[in-house]
Each structure stands twice: as structure tokens, then as C-alpha cells.
Amino acid sequence: MESSSEECEPEWIDAEDPLFILYTSGSTGKPKFEGIPVYPHVGRFWEIIEKYKVTKFYTAPTAIRLLMKYGTEPIKKYNLDSLKIMATVGEPINTEAWLWCYNIVGQKRCPVLDTFWQTETGGHVLTPLPAATPLKPGSATLPFFGILPAILSDCGEELEGEAEGYLVFKQPWPGMMRTVNDDHKRFENTYFTKFPGYYMTGDEFKHCDSKHYLEAQFVLFLAGCRRDKDGYYWITGRIDDMLNVSGHLLSTAEVESALTEHPAVAEAAVVSRPHSVKGECLYCFVTLKDGREFSHSLVEEIKKQVREKIGPIATPDFIQNAPALPKTRSGKIMRRVLRQIACNEKDLGDLSTLADPKVVDVLISHRREAAA
Missing domain, CATH: 2.30.38.10 (Luciferase; Domain 3)
Structure with a gap:
């Protein structure tokens, strides 16, 4: 090894040569492989970044929103100065999560890149270029x-x-x-x-x-x-997450962003529920931050928040307490299950992709409270 050159000649290959095979469970269908679960503490990400001097942190917005629930104390224990770039993928990142990442995790010195790609695209198709593309919180920016x-x-x-x-x-x-x-x-x-x-x-x-x-x-x-x-x-x-409320098209991502801007809400998911007059109405699942209690007054506060951010047409008809949301092992929210719970369907179909099937029973129980 000591006599080896410090330079490594690259292997020239065609741009179309296979690089890797991706196995993906997605938010529907049965997963191809299963991981072994571990149960680390809430500061595990930050501990790893400090220990191994991580320079690039790539995760999902869902993970960011979950970490936001625990506040800034778990972050303050660790030195994150090695970080140079942060990026998210898998779903649109709401403005509040983007700003939390930028201000708290990256200490206002690391760009936060919202990247869009698919297994099928083989790589990023919409993405900012670090230090070159002016950023907008929540935008995948340019091709x-x-x-x-x-x-x-x-x-x-x-x-x-x-x-x-x-x-x-x-x-x-x-x-x-x-x-x-x-x-x-x-x-x-x-x-x-x-x-x-x-x-x-x-x-x-x-x-x-x-x-x-x-x-x-x-x-x-x-x-x-x-x-x-x-x-x-x-x-x-x-597109199927667009809601048609009284002839007005509403984006679930936009409503979810407005919900999570409330200081009590850590995470939210919005689905449609049939309505005899409006066609569809908004059924919202909210996960509260630690120490906050679900109450009628809080529900009214949250409704007011959405109304002021988007408009009266976006006022939620139902807001349900969701201690946790049904997610796949890769962290994607299973909205199909949420729709079925909102519509009070008894048979929820295949739940094999859920990381924690017990979440569904809890949500069904809380649904009765929301409906009441």
C-alpha cells in the first residue's frame, strides 16, 4: 500500500452503463426487501454527523418534520460544523421545515436543496446547484x-x-x-x-x-x-392529491404547509372526504409537538391559521389528532390508508408496507373523536 500511487486512474465507461439497481417499496404495493429496525435516540442523526464529520446530509421532509417535534435541544448537544450541504427528497418540503433545516441545523451557512427525481429517472431532474442557484424555500428550482x-x-x-x-x-x-x-x-x-x-x-x-x-x-x-x-x-x-372543494382546486401540500406553520403542529397530512354539498372536504390529520394537548380551542386555532394563510375555501372540515402517521419503512406517508380512515372504510386492504401497523388502530380510535 505504501508504494502505491496516490492517484487512481478512473475507469472510463459509457454514460448508459448500469450503475446500480434500486429496490423500492414506495407508498403502495408490497416491499421488495425489509430492513432490520433499530430504535436510536432523537439526536442520532446529529451524533453521527459530529462523530464522522459528515459533510452532506440527505433525508426526507417527513424526517425533518419529525425531528422538529423535539425542538432544538437535541441539536445543541452536537457540533455540526462539518456540514456543507443539506438536501431533501421523496416529497415536497414545506417552507417551515426548509427554514428550520437552514436556520437551526445548518446554522444559516449550508444550502438546503429540494431535489426531485424518481427511481425511473436514474438521478436528479429538478435540483438547485449548491452555491450557484438562488434558493427558494420549498422549490426544486430549475432543471x-x-x-x-x-x-x-x-x-x-x-x-x-x-x-x-x-x-x-x-x-x-x-x-x-x-x-x-x-x-x-x-x-x-x-x-x-x-x-x-x-x-x-x-x-x-x-x-x-x-x-x-x-x-x-x-x-x-x-x-x-x-x-x-x-x-x-x-x-x-x-395530481390525485389535489382536492376539488366547491369547484376550487386545492393542493394538499399547500394545506399541509399551512397546518405545520402553527406552533403546536409537528406534522400534518391532508386527504379528501366526500361532502354532499361541496363535493369534497378537507380531512386533516395533525401530529402535535411534545407537550401540546389536543383540544377544541386548538382545533379552532389551527382552522384559523389555514384560513388566514390560504383563504376561507381551505378551512378544514375535520381535524383529527394523530399521535403518529402511517408510514412505510422508507418514511413515506400512506395516504391511501388515511383516506380510508377518513371515509370510515372498514377494510383497509394490504398494510404489509407499514412500518408500524398499530398506528392504524390508534387513528381509527381517534377518528371517532374527530367525527364526533
């Missing part, structure tokens, strides 16, 4: 090199300037998925059929009839996106 995004209307019309609709990509790029193993037709139908000529950002899962489990169909979840006047892209969540 990466070689990526040409577009926003389409329901009828497939490409929208210019400030717009909101379906996120698609106009041309291929190195590293993107080429097929589904042994089922190329499914690959074409999933990503290229709805909007011919575009790659459609969407997830597909197998949905079984909740009563009989006999007939199954593949359902697409399409990514919603907004482009602002500066050309910055904001992932608004899946």
Missing part, C-alpha cells in the same frame, strides 16, 4: 443539465410562463429507465401513453377491490407541478 421539463394542462396542452399542471419531460436523458422487466408494454402505457411525445412523471400501483380482492387495475398517480414567474418549479404533490 438539471440536459433536462427539458414542461407543464401540461388536462388536455395535454403545453403551458407557458406561470402555470400549474402535470409535470412531464420533453426529451430523453442519460440514465433514465428503459423498460419494465418482461413487460415493455406496461412501461409504455405507464410513462408515455397519457401524453404522447412526453415522459410523464407518475407512479403506478396495483389496486384491488377493497371488498372482494378479485379484480385489480393499475392506477396512475401523476406528479403535479407549479412554475412561478422566475421559472422555478414547485412540486405540488401528486
